[in-house]
Amino acid sequence: MNRYPAWKYALLVIALLVGLVYTLPNFFGEAPAVQVSSGKATLKLDSAMARRVEEILAKASLKADFVQFEGASVKARFADLDAQRKAKDALNAALNPDPTNPSYIVALNLLSRSPGWLTSLHALPMFLGLDLRGGVYFLMQVDMKSALTKRAEAVTGDIRALLRDKNLRHAGITRDGNNVEVRFRDRETVNAARTLLGDQLPDLQWTEAADGTDIKLTGNLKPDAAKRVQDTAIAQNITTLHNRVNELGTSEPVIQQQGADRIVVQLPGVQDTARAKDIIGRTATLELRMVDSSAEAGAAVTGAGPVPFGTERYVERNGSPLIVKKQVVLTGDNLTDAQPSFDGQTHEPIVSLTVDAKGARIMKDLTRDNVGQRMAILLFEKGKGEVITAPVIRSELGSHFQISGRMTAEEASDTALLLRAGSLAAPMDIIEEKTIGPSLGAENILKGFHSVMFGFAAIALFMCLYYMLFGVVSTLALGFNLLLLIAVLSMLQATLSLPGIAAIALTLGMAIDSNVLINERIREELRGGAAPQTAIHNGYERAWATILDSNVTTLIAGLALLAFGSGPVRGFAVVHCLGIITSMFSAVVFSRGLVNLWYGRQKKLKSVAIGQVWKPQASVPAAKA
Amino acid sequence: MEFFRFSRDIPFMRHALVFNVISALTFLAAVFFLATRGLHFSIEFTGGIVMQTTYAQTADVEKVRINVEKLNFGEVLVQNFGSSRDVIIRLPAAKGVKQSDVVTSVFDTLCKAESGTVSTQEVRTDKGEVSTRPVCSASNAEPVRLQSVEFVGPQVGRELAVNGAYALLAVVVGIMLYLAIRFEWKFAVAAIVANLHDVIIILGFFAFFQWEFNLTVLAAVLAVLGYSVNESVVIFDRIREAFRRFRKMNTHEVIDHAITSTMSRTIITHGCTQMMVLSMLIFGGPTLHGFAIALTIGILFGIYSSVFVAAAIAMWLGVKREDLVKPGGTSKELDPDDPNAGAVV
Numbered sequence: 001m002n003r004y005p006a007w008k009y010a011l012l013v014i015a016l017l018v019g020l021v022y023t024l025p026n027f028f029g030e031a032p033a034v035q036v037s038s039g040k041a042t043l044k045l046d047s048a049m050a051r052r053v054e055e056i057l058a059k060a061s062l063k064a065d066f067v068q069f070e071g072a073s074v075k076a077r078f079a080d081l082d083a084q085r086k087a088k089d090a091l092n093a094a095l096n097p098d099p100t101n102p103s104y105i106v107a108l109n110l111l112s113r114s115p116g117w118l119t120s121l122h123a124l125p126m127f128l129g130l131d132l133r134g135g136v137y138f139l140m141q142v143d144m145k146s147a148l149t150k151r152a153e154a155v156t157g158d159i160r161a162l163l164r165d166k167n168l169r170h171a172g173i174t175r176d177g178n179n180v181e182v183r184f185r186d187r188e189t190v191n192a193a194r195t196l197l198g199d200q201l202p203d204l205q206w207t208e209a210a211d212g213t214d215i216k217l218t219g220n221l222k223p224d225a226a227k228r229v230q231d232t233a234i235a236q237n238i239t240t241l242h243n244r245v246n247e248l249g250t251s252e253p254v255i256q257q258q259g260a261d262r263i264v265v266q267l268p269g270v271q272d273t274a275r276a277k278d279i280i281g282r283t284a285t286l287e288l289r290m291v292d293s294s295a296e297a298g299a300a301v302t303g304a305g306p307v308p309f310g311t312e313r314y315v316e317r318n319g320s321p322l323i324v325k326k327q328v329v330l331t332g333d334n335l336t337d338a339q340p341s342f343d344g345q346t347h348e349p350i351v352s353l354t355v356d357a358k359g360a361r362i363m364k365d366l367t368r369d370n371v372g373q374r375m376a377i378l379l380f381e382k383g384k385g386e387v388i389t390a391p392v393i394r395s396e397l398g399s400h401f402q403i404s405g406r407m408t409a410e411e412a413s414d415t416a417l418l419l420r421a422g423s424l425a426a427p428m429d430i431i432e433e434k435t436i437g438p439s440l441g442a443e444n445i446l447k448g449f450h451s452v453m454f455g456f457a458a459i460a461l462f463m464c465l466y467y468m469l470f471g472v473v474s475t476l477a478l479g480f481n482l483l484l485l486i487a488v489l490s491m492l493q494a495t496l497s498l499p500g501i502a503a504i505a506l507t508l509g510m511a512i513d514s515n516v517l518i519n520e521r522i523r524e525e526l527r528g529g530a531a532p533q534t535a536i537h538n539g540y541e542r543a544w545a546t547i548l549d550s551n552v553t554t555l556i557a558g559l560a561l562l563a564f565g566s567g568p569v570r571g572f573a574v575v576h577c578l579g580i581i582t583s584m585f586s587a588v589v590f591s592r593g594l595v596n597l598w599y600g601r602q603k604k605l606k607s608v609a610i611g612q613v614w615k616p617q618a619s620v621p622a623a624k625a
Numbered sequence: 626m627e628f629f630r631f632s633r634d635i636p637f638m639r640h641a642l643v644f645n646v647i648s649a650l651t652f653l654a655a656v657f658f659l660a661t662r663g664l665h666f667s668i669e670f671t672g673g674i675v676m677q678t679t680y681a682q683t684a685d686v687e688k689v690r691i692n693v694e695k696l697n698f699g700e701v702l703v704q705n706f707g708s709s710r711d712v713i714i715r716l717p718a719a720k721g722v723k724q725s726d727v728v729t730s731v732f733d734t735l736c737k738a739e740s741g742t743v744s745t746q747e748v749r750t751d752k753g754e755v756s757t758r759p760v761c762s763a764s765n766a767e768p769v770r771l772q773s774v775e776f777v778g779p780q781v782g783r784e785l786a787v788n789g790a791y792a793l794l795a796v797v798v799g800i801m802l803y804l805a806i807r808f809e810w811k812f813a814v815a816a817i818v819a820n821l822h823d824v825i826i827i828l829g830f831f832a833f834f835q836w837e838f839n840l841t842v843l844a845a846v847l848a849v850l851g852y853s854v855n856e857s858v859v860i861f862d863r864i865r866e867a868f869r870r871f872r873k874m875n876t877h878e879v880i881d882h883a884i885t886s887t888m889s890r891t892i893i894t895h896g897c898t899q900m901m902v903l904s905m906l907i908f909g910g911p912t913l914h915g916f917a918i919a920l921t922i923g924i925l926f927g928i929y930s931s932v933f934v935a936a937a938i939a940m941w942l943g944v945k946r947e948d949l950v951k952p953g954g955t956s957k958e959l960d961p962d963d964p965n966a967g968a969v970v
Contacts, residue, residue, distance in 0.1 A: 131912075139781065272745065272758055273774070274725060431778035433724065437758070440677070440772045447910040455904030459897045466893070499841050502905060502913050506920065509901030510852060513894040517859070520890040523627075546862045549807060550855035556799035557851025561844060564792035566785065567669075572844040612627045 002536050002600035004593055012593045015484065015585075022487035025114035025125040031065070032084035033111040036091060037073035037246050039102045040386060044414060049074045053091065060090035066116070072246070077111045084108060101384060105246065110269075126490050127252065128268075129497030129571065132445050134438035135268035136276050140428040142261045147233040147426035148178045148226060154336050155201065155219070156180050157357030158399075162200055168193050171214055178221060180204070183214045190215050230261065233425035238263060239417060244279050258566070263428065273435050286332030286419065290325045290366075291374040291390055297323040314378065316387045324376045324387075329366055334359030338419035340412040343404055349412035350404040351389075353419065360399035367397040379418060388418045448501030455505055456482070459512055467519045469609035473594045474515035474587075481511050481586035485579050499572040507579030510554065514587035518543040519610060526613045532605045540592055547588060555580050629889040634881040637933065638940060644933035652822050655829020662832045667839035670786055672718040672779035674727060677772040678735065683709045692738050693731055698722075707911040711772075724776045729759070732771055736761035739768035789843050796847055797821070800854050808861055809949060811942040816857040819935035823853055823926045830922050841916040849923030852898075856891065856931035863887050864936070865949045876944060880936050891928060899924050 036053055038045050050069040053076055057064055062083055064076040078084045088106050096102040112125050130137050156175045159182060163170055170193070171183040184190045194206060194217065203225035209216050221229065234257055245253045245267065254266035270276050292311045299305030300313065301321050307313050311323050337354040355363060366375075376390040391403045403415070459478065463471035485504060489496065522539030530538060558580060561573035599605055637644075668675050678684075689712055690703040699717040706713040716727060729743075736743045741763030761769050797817055804813035827846055831838050863883035867874065874882065902924065906917035 141778075141780075274729075274745075277725065429778075430776075432781050433774070433776040435771075435774040437770070437772045444910070444912065447908055447913070450908035451901075451905040451913065454908055455901035458900040458904065462897065462900070498912055499844060499916075502841065502909070502916055505901050505905055506848060506898075509898035510855075512897045513855070516890050516894045516897065520887075520893075524886070546859050549858045549862060552803060553800050553854040553858055554848075554851040556803060557796045557847050557854075560792045560795035560799060561847050563795060564788040565840075565844065566788065568840050569844045572841070572848075576848065614627050614630050 002533055002596045004596050004600070008589075009593060009597075012590060015590075016480065019480070019483040019487040021118070021121060022123045022490045023483055025112060025118050025123050026486060026490060028113040028115075028125070030110040031077050031079070031113040032081050033075055033077040033109045034084060034087045034091060035073050035075050035107050035109040036095065037105050037107070039096075039105045043103055045069070045072055045074060052095075056091055056094045057087060059094075060086065062087050062090065075109065075111060077113075122491075124490065124493060126486075127493060127495040128441070128445070129495045129500070130266055130268060130434065130436050130441075131498045131568075132441045132448075132496065133268050134436045134441040135266065136270045136273055137267075137432075137434040137436075138265040138276075138280070138430050139258070139432035140263045140265065141431045142234055142237055142263060143427045143429065144230050144233065144261050145178075147229055148221065149175075150426070151221065151229045152178045152180060154356045155204065158201065159197065159219075161357040161360065161399075162196060163193060166192070166196055168196070176218075178226075180219045182217045182219070183211060184217065185214060187215065190217065193217065234261070234263065236420055236425040237428060239420070241265060241280060262431075269438070273433065277430070285380045286335060287328045287378045287380065287385070288330040289328055289376050289378060290370065291376050292323045292325050293373060312385075314376070314385055314387045316390060322376060322387055322390055324378070329375070330355065330359055330362055334362075335419065338416045340409065340416040341402075343402070346404075348404055349407045349409040350402045351407075351412050351416045351419070352400065352402045354400050357399065363397045363399075363401070367393050367395070371395060377419065389415055444498050448498055448505075452482075452501065452505045452508070456508060459509070463512070463515070466611055468611045469598070470519050470522070470595070471611070473591050473598075474512065474519065476594060477515060477586045477591035478508060478512055480590050481579070481583050482508060484582040484586060485575070488578050488582060489575065494574060495571065496575075497568060497571040499568040500575045503572045503575035503579065507576055507583065511579065511583035511587060513550065514543070514547045514583060515591060517546055518587070518591070522608075522610055523613050526608075526610070527615050532608045533599070536595060536599060536608065540588070544588060547584065551580050551584055627889075629892070631885050631888065634878065634885040635888075636877075636881055637884050638877045638880050638937065641933070641937035641940060645937055648822060648930065648934050651826055651829075655826045655832075658829050658832040659825070662835065664828065664832050664838045665835045666782075667837050668715065668775065668777050668782075669840050670782040670838070672777050672782045674716040674718065674724055675773075675775040676714045676716075676728060676731060677706060677774075678712050678714065678732075679770045679772050680710045680712065680739075681766060681768050684712045686712060688738065689714070689735065692734050696730060696734060698727055698731070711911075718777070718779055728774050728776075732759060732761070735769050736763075739763055741766075741768050785840065792843075792847055793824075793850075796850050800851070804854075804858070804861075808865065809944065811939050811944050811948065812857075812861050815935045815938035815942060816854050816861070816931075818938055819857060819930040820850055820853045820927070822934060823923060823930050824850055826926050827919055827922045831919070836918065837915055839915060841913070842919045845916045845919035845923065849920060849927060853923065853927030853931055856895075856927055857935040859887055859890065860884060860931060860936055861939075864939075864944070868946045868949050872946075876940060876946070879946075880940060884932055884936060888932075891932065895924050895928050 036045070036049065047069040050067050053074050054064075054067045057067070057076065062078075064078055064083075064087070067074065067076040076087060078087060085108075088108060091104075092099075092102075092106045095104040095106065112119075114123070114125065118124075152175050156173055159180060160173055163173075163182075168189050169185070170189070171185055173183075174181050182193065184193065190208070194208075197204065197206065197217075197219070201219075203222055204219040205222050206217050206219045209218065238255055238257065241255050241263065242253075245255065245265065252268060254264065256264045258264045265280065267276055292308060294308065296305060296308040297311060300307045300311075300323050307323060310327070311325050314322050314324055316322050334355050335353065336356050339352055341350055341352050342348065343350050370393050372393065374390050374392050377388045378385045379388050380386075389403060391405065407415070456478070460475040463474045463478075465471065467474060482504070485507070489500075494500075518539055521543045522535050525535035525538045526532070555577060558573055558577040561569055562577060565573050599608060684705070686703050686705060690701060693701045693703065693714060693716075702715040704713055705711060714731065716731070718724070733743055739761065741761045743759050743761050746758070746760040746762075759771060761767060761771075801813040801817050804816055824846055827849065828838075830836070831842070836842075860883050863886060864879055867879045867882050871879065871882065899921065902917050902920045905913050906921065909917060
């Protein structure tokens with residue numbers, strides 16, 4: 001009765017192998033590496049950069065373990081710190097000929113030392129939380145109210161322009177918080193305006209009220225429109241933060257939304273909070289200017305003549321120079337949206353832009369006189385301008401217009417992103433901040449590791465002494481549990497923090513309960529006079545219901561922590577919940593497998609090594625009644 | 626080896642009243658301390674600034690306190706953290722002052738007190754990571770080092786407290802539902818009452834000794850709730866089984882039997898968990914200290930409450946055989962140990 005079919009053993013062996021493979025990368029530690037990422041919003045890296053890095057390293061006769069393009073950066077791993085430093089200098093010299101205006105950021109970094117075959121299996125080490133490796137943590141509150149106010153402000157302008165276009169006379173348009181109020185003198189105009197505004201601005205809902213002799217229309221954003229405004233604001237802020245944080249060259253920045261209106265920024269390895277804040281808080285500005293197409297400017301482009309008075313020379317993204325007038329036509333403040341899309345007729349990728357009412361008026365005046373000319377859209381960061389795009393004006397433009405021509409869909413979305421990346425959609429405040437020194441992190445790892453190790457050793461020693469062979473089985477099952485837990489955490493690429501390590505320790509301490517229950521049951525069956533094989537069978541069968549019940553209640557507590565916890569509590573809860581699930585598998589299925597393997601084949605089993613089984617006088621201990 | 630040899634059931638329930646009085650008194654004491662002293666919440670809940678510094682020599686906590694108080698940032702708390710060289714400084718969340726300015730000026734003051742000067746330096750760790758941070762240097766030495774800075778705005782804290790309460794509520798409701806479905810509502814009520822009393826007692830200890838109550842302690846408290854309910858479940862499981870097996874025993878005796886036969890498992894399991902927790906208490910350092918303490922108290926009172934309180938409450942609530950062994954149907958077939966089972970003539 002105590003035999004497993006072959007497939008169950010196969011399952012266990014597979015689980016063991018998978019557990020080993022995915023746990024393994026955590027033991028290799030980290031090696032020095034150099035990371036090359038883009039230093040400018042307008043510059044995007046691709047896989048060609050990896051080859052270029054390889055060439056530069058080869059020229060400097062430096063041997064990298066590997067060079068790979070990943071995400072938005074190229075990483076090269078080295079055997080020692082010396083090679084890493086030399087590689088950084090070589091790459092910096094080759095990639096950034098002008099040190100005052102670097103195009104690329106070359107930063108020192110750490111990469112896992114685990115061999116390539118493991119990485120190709122997606123067996124990667126766990127991330128270490130900030131408390132274990134040091135770094136800066138910010139929690140930022142996005143001011144949603146001002147995002148809505150900004151939107152209401154833009155809408156107010158739009159309404160003014162719409163009413164003027166249709167010659168509907170109003171007695172004043174005002175913005176009150178997030179509401180827009182329009183006053184009218186007579187009923188007829190009100191009705192006409194209501195139809196017009198309802199058609200043109202579907203995001204608003206209108207209510208009518210008498211205001212003295214006037215009639216007042218109050219428009220407020222529909223809830224779903226307001227939610228859309230907030231979602232875009234958060235998304236845009238996150239994009240902007242990403243662009244800025246890249247400059248810190250930090251290894252794995254985490255920028256995530258938390259809740260409806262918060263953003264978490266984690267910068268491992270960064271210690272200088274002031275500089276980090278400086279970079280996060282920096283604003284970039286977008287400017288729209290005309291391109292100078294005069295003969296003098298043409299000469300300046302080829303280098304034959306000087307740059308004409310009142311113009312500046314910029315370089316386009318494809319490298320060709322451009323002479324741009326100094327006068328600013330529009331700024332990013334007037335640009336309300338930029339989205340990639342496709343042209344209705346030609347199906348070419350385009351970028352469609354929306355400017356507010358003031359912007360639309362300026363665009364109209366400007367483009368009417370300048371059809372056939374080029375305008376340039378420039379992004380200013382750290383006081384330096386870059387041309388994002390310089391399209392030719394084809395016709396008179398209004399509040400909605402598009403940029404088209406020889407773009408791939410990816411280029412269109414990049415351009416749209418850059419146009420929006422200028423500034424934050426809504427201001428942010430830092431409401432929580434943590435800085436953890438790297439030595440403190442290393443100390444925390446060691447402390448956590450020691451806690452688990454010594455605790456495990458104590459339990460293992462006790463179990464082996466008290467339950468003999470069954471204790472050994474329980475210990476192996478507990479070790480298997482630890483292996484599975486770490487493997488699952490590595491597979492999920494979870495971030496391990498100190499509370500997470502505490503959860504591992506606690507989960508192990510609690511997981512032994514299942515094995516104690518089983519072993520006590522088997523002893524009890526033996527005490528009751530059952531034959532050894534029957535005792536093992538019944539012991540496992542009867543303990544199972546109890547194990548399930550007790551684990552479910554613990555899991556409920558874990559899930560509640562997961563649902564309502566934040567930060568450290570969440571890290572604790574994830575590990576705790578996963579640990580309960582792996583412990584059910586290892587304590588019941590795995591330990592049974594071992595016992596079956598050992599005892600199952602012996603037909604005439606006389607005794608089992610489960611420590612002393614003491615029998616009271618009466619055969620059934622409680623049958624006194 | 627076998628520690629526990631019970632030749633007959635221990636009559637726990639005969640003394641149920643005494644145990645209930647003891648736990649009622651402990652519970653009242655805990656509530657009293659919670660009400661009078663209150664919990665010493667960490668800045669995660671209250672908002673504020675915490676700076677952790679390490680001195681090269683043993684730190685003079687009193688001197689540090691006097692120096693920081695001179696800066697007038699409000700109520701300052703200075704204490705050792707872990708070793709005599711580590712000092713932790715707590716400041717309330719200052720209104721109108723940028724918190725980075727507060728940190729900079731405090732660190733400046735500490736550095737000057739050690740006759741050093743603060744400069745921002747690029748530091749290279751042994752792993753090859755480069756970071757810049759403010760460094761206090763005095764004649765080629767680093768008398769004081771800034772290990773970590775934490776700043777929490779007040780609105781975050783309020784949310785944490787609310788979420789903590791929700792989590793507690795979710796645990797209580799979830800466990801009660803599960804137990805009511807799996808066993809009986811009387812057991813559900815008994816288990817929750819017994820284990821909430823554990824939670825209150827843990828909080829009472831934290832209030833009495835004014836230990837810091839932070840997020841990890843909160844996690845520990847909720848984990849204990851799940852853990853000690855698990856203890857009650859094991860006993861309830863036995864009670865149900867004993868009701869089925871020993872038809873002649875009355876409720877008293879059934880509960881006594883259930884507790885006695887799980888005693889060995891209870892002590893060994895908790896002993897093992899406690900070994901792990903003890904290991905955290907010894908090796909885990911100051912960050913895990915509160916966590917481990919909360920668990921230790923939780924484990925000890927968890928045993929007590931499951932054994933003596935939960936079962937007794939279930940008994941007062943009038944648990945009967947009929948509640949667990951479903952009437953109707955042939956009960957003989959339900960009984961796995963009936964020697965005549967299946968022998969139908």
